[in-house]
């Protein structure tokens with residue numbers, strides 16, 4: 001068994017354990033493998049071990065991988081900051097975007113998705129602590145952006161995403177995730193297509209699952225450090 005196949009098994013076991021520990025339904029947390037700066041060969045190996053969903057941050061790198069791995073029928077998620085001049089390629093080559101944080105980007109993605117047979121699945125990225133270094137809309141403006149996205153023809157509003165400040169302690173991690181989770185619960189009532197709470201990475205996915213995450217984005221704990 002390769003190290004990667006072993007890691008996939010270990011992380012899968014952790015997800016199931018944390019679901020139990022925090023009274024979440026079995027298999028309610030999905031694993032998104034974050035493959036940025038990892039090789040095409042590793043993505044092949046991860047797929048052979050059963051993974052289908054992959055997350056990428058850098059467009060050029062991602063397009064190269066998507067083209068190379070076309071035959072595998074993988075599901076590609078764009079999770080990095082979206083620049084205006086990148087929206088067309090993202091709309092054409094990805095199935096998901098987790099990092100929509102303003103109306104202008106949403107509008108372009110919808111326009112440029114036209115002609116594709118399926119809607120582009122999107123999450124609104126929220127900047128929980130209004131950190132200058134991070135993308136994301138404010139919690140206060142999240143509902144307005146959701147309203148706007150919900151009426152765009154070629155987008156499907158699936159949920160919320162956040163990258164909280166990196167802290168080590170489980171309780172502080174939970175406190176940030178809880179803010180996003182509460183907002184998600186409020187919005188879900190208004191937007192029935194919302195089913196995805198994208199939160200939790202290698203160092204904080206236990207806290208995210210405790211607070212209701214439905215999708216964890218894991219890179220280094222699966223693939224090792226990025227080159």
Ligand SMILES: *Cc1c(COP(=O)(O)O)cnc(C)c1O
Nearest residue numbers: 034079201202217218219220221
């Ligand atoms: C890189 C990245 C991840 C994965 O981070 P790890 O700490 O390697 O698990 C998850 N989400 C986003 C948005 C990222 O940019």
